[in-house]
Amino acid sequence: MTVTPLRATPAAAGLAEPEFLGEKSRNRWLSLALRASVPTLLLVAWWYTTSRGLVSTEVLASPGQVVRAFGELVETGQLWDYALASFRRAGLGVGIGVGVALVLGLVSGLTRLGEELVDATVQIVRVVPFLALVPLFISWFGVDEAFKVALIAVSSASPMYAYTYLGVRSVDRKVIEAVRGFGLRGTRLAIGVILPSALPNILMALRICLGISLVGLIAAEQVGATEGIGYLVTLAQQYYRNDYMVLCIVIYAAIGIGVDLVIRLVERTAMPWRRHGTASG
Amino acid sequence: MSDAVVRLRGIRKSFGDRTVLDGIDLDIAPGEFVALLGPSGTGKTTLLRLLSGLQRADAGTVLVPEVRTVVYQEPRLVQARRVLANVTIGQRGKAARGPGLAALAEVGLADKARSWPATLSGGEAQRVALARALVRQPELLLLDEPFAALDALTRLQMQELVAELCAAHRPAVLLVTHDVDEALLLADRAIVLRDGGFALDRRIDVPRPRDRDGHAVIAHRKDYLAALGVSPDRSPRRSDEHAHA
Numbered sequence: 001m002t003v004t005p006l007r008a009t010p011a012a013a014g015l016a017e018p019e020f021l022g023e024k025s026r027n028r029w030l031s032l033a034l035r036a037s038v039p040t041l042l043l044v045a046w047w048y049t050t051s052r053g054l055v056s057t058e059v060l061a062s063p064g065q066v067v068r069a070f071g072e073l074v075e076t077g078q079l080w081d082y083a084l085a086s087f088r089r090a091g092l093g094v095g096i097g098v099g100v101a102l103v104l105g106l107v108s109g110l111t112r113l114g115e116e117l118v119d120a121t122v123q124i125v126r127v128v129p130f131l132a133l134v135p136l137f138i139s140w141f142g143v144d145e146a147f148k149v150a151l152i153a154v155s156s157a158s159p160m161y162a163y164t165y166l167g168v169r170s171v172d173r174k175v176i177e178a179v180r181g182f183g184l185r186g187t188r189l190a191i192g193v194i195l196p197s198a199l200p201n202i203l204m205a206l207r208i209c210l211g212i213s214l215v216g217l218i219a220a221e222q223v224g225a226t227e228g229i230g231y232l233v234t235l236a237q238q239y240y241r242n243d244y245m246v247l248c249i250v251i252y253a254a255i256g257i258g259v260d261l262v263i264r265l266v267e268r269t270a271m272p273w274r275r276h277g278t279a280s281g
Numbered sequence: 282m283s284d285a286v287v288r289l290r291g292i293r294k295s296f297g298d299r300t301v302l303d304g305i306d307l308d309i310a311p312g313e314f315v316a317l318l319g320p321s322g323t324g325k326t327t328l329l330r331l332l333s334g335l336q337r338a339d340a341g342t343v344l345v346p347e348v349r350t351v352v353y354q355e356p357r358l359v360q361a362r363r364v365l366a367n368v369t370i371g372q373r374g375k376a377a378r379g380p381g382l383a384a385l386a387e388v389g390l391a392d393k394a395r396s397w398p399a400t401l402s403g404g405e406a407q408r409v410a411l412a413r414a415l416v417r418q419p420e421l422l423l424l425d426e427p428f429a430a431l432d433a434l435t436r437l438q439m440q441e442l443v444a445e446l447c448a449a450h451r452p453a454v455l456l457v458t459h460d461v462d463e464a465l466l467l468a469d470r471a472i473v474l475r476d477g478g479f480a481l482d483r484r485i486d487v488p489r490p491r492d493r494d495g496h497a498v499i500a501h502r503k504d505y506l507a508a509l510g511v512s513p514d515r516s517p518r519r520s521d522e523h524a525h526a
Binding site: 172174175177178179181182183184188192193196197199271272273274 | 335353417
C-alpha cells in the first residue's frame, strides 16, 4: 500500500505560528482615559473659544456664565422648586403610562385574545407622534396638571408596550409549557415566571420612557406652567438668556446620566440571577 | 389490565398527509417502566405529548392519571427562580419546601437549593428537572429523551440515578428514547414505534441491576436493532464484527 503524505516534509520554512485572532486585552485605565478624552476635549474647546472671544457669548455662553446662572437658580431656590415640579409630573405621567402599557403588553403578549384585541390597535396608535396630541389634549384637559401628566403618560406608554410585548414574546415557550404542566397558571405564571424573564426588556423600556418623558416635559411645560424644567427652557427662549439655554442642556444631560445610573443599579439588584456568570460544564 | 394507569385506545394522529400514529392501543400498569423506541420522526414524542395534554389525538381515547409530570430533553428551568423554587414551582405555601429539599437530596443536589439555575452544569440542571418531576409523587412520569443532551459520562450517571429513583418511588414511566441500550438498561417493557404502529413490544425480564453488556441484554439488543431497521446485514460495520467474531 502506498501512502501519499499530505506534505512531503514538515519543513520549518513552511511553518508559521498562527496569527492571533482572539480578542486582545486592553488596559482598563487606558480604556477609561480614552473614553473620557473626547468629552473633556469638547469641554476645553468650549471654555477656550468662549473665554478668548473666538465665539461670541451671544451665540454660546461661557462655562463661567453657565455656572453663575446655575448659582442664581440655586440661590433663589428655583432650581429645587422647578426640579420638584417636573419630577412630580414626570413621575406621575410615567407611572401611569408605564403601568397601563405594562399590563397591555403582558396581556397581548400572553394571550391570543389579548393580542388580537390590543396589539393591532396599539400599533396604530403608537406611530402617531405624541406631540401631535398637544392641541387635542389642551382642548380636553385644559392647560393644567392633567394635560401635562396625560401627555407624559402617552409619550412613555408606547415604548413600554412595545418592549414588554417583545419581552413576553421572547420568553422561552418551552419553559412556559413545562411550568404550566407543573400547575402554574394565570397571574402566578405571569408574575412568577414571565415578568422576571421579560425584565431586561422592561428595564430597557423604562430607560427609554424616562428619556422620552423629558421631551414630554418640555412640550407640556411650554403652556400654562409657572415652574418646571421645561418652563426654564421656555423662559430662556423668551428672555433670550443664552446662559440659561446652555444650562438647560447641561441639566438635561445630568438628568439623563442620573437616570441611566439608577436603571443600571436596578438592573443589577433586580436580576440577581444574571449576576453570576454561567458555569456550565 | 383493569388497573392500568394509562389507557390508550385506537389513537390516530396525522400531520398533513403523514400518519404518525395509526390506531395505537397501549396500557401501562402502575409502576411499570415502558421505553418507547423509534427512529426520529416516528411519533414517539407525539405520543408522549398526547399523554401530557400538549397535543390532541385525531381519534381514539386517552386516559391518564391525575398526577403526571414530565422531564424534557432540556431542563426547562426558570432562570429567575432559585433551584428550590424551581423544584416546588406551582405548589403553594411553605409546606412544599420540605419535600422539595428531600427531592433535591435524592438527586444529590441538597447543597444547590439556593443556587441560580444559570450556575448549574448541564447534568445538574437535568437532575433539578428530575427532582421537580419526582417531588409531586407522580403516578405517571413522562421522560422525553431526558439524557439526549448530556455528555456521555453524565448520561451514564443519570441513567443509574433514574433507575434508582424509579425503583424507589415506583411511578409508571414512559421513557421516549432513540437509544436501545438505554431502553434495555431501564425498562420493564420496550416498544418500537414504526410506521404508525408497534413493530416490537416485549417485556424485558432481565433482573436488576442490569449489566449493559450481559448476555440477556445483548440477545434483546439484536432484535430491537432489527426492528428499528438497523439489522446486522444492513449495517456493514456490524456484519464485519460478527463475521470475524
